[in-house]
Amino acid sequence: MTQITKLNLLLKSNQNLFHTQDLALLWGISNRNTLYTTIKRYLKKGILIKLTKGLYSTLPIDEIDKFRLGTVLIHKFCYVSCETVLFKEGVINQKVYPITFVSSVSLKIEFNKTQYIYRQLKPEILFNPDGVEKKDGYFIATKQRAISDMIYFNPKYYFDNKI
Secondary structure: OOHHHHHHHHHHOOOOEEEHHHHHHHHOOOOHHHHHHHHHHHHHHOOOEEEEOOEEEOOOHHHOOHHHHHHHHHOOOEEEOHHHHHHHOOOOOOOOOOEEEEEOOOEEEEEOOEEEEEEEOOHHHHOOOOOEEEEOOEEEEOHHHHHHHHHHHOOOOOOOOOO
8 A cells, every 4th residue: 555545544533643553554554563563654754653662643732623532532431421521511511621431441641631431330231321421532421320320329419400
């Protein structure tokens, strides 16, 4: 595959965030040396931007949606929920600055001056699609699902406004 074809595939993709394996699949490259050489060339030309080890973007970091970035950082299924959605929906009054996700792992990440918290949920609940919507390349809980998630993690959680 030529460099122009690879570039076309990259730019025509509806994605702007790529893990190394995503690029290998997109370009049909199975040889790791070829893949890393191609990535290095695209980094040098400014077509790709390295965000962290194994994660690249075609956009500057300040132009990437923080929810989308939080989803891609852990490379596992997750959705925005809990305090982030509850604040957005007016259920709680105080903004919680870390962006909260529900995932299959429990993790805290600080990346580009933004904190991301991932709360671990049982697979049978996590993968239940009720109350989870796809939006702009990431998944987000509805108000009702975020309330349910919050009660699951903290049964005594105080909600400022009527549910």
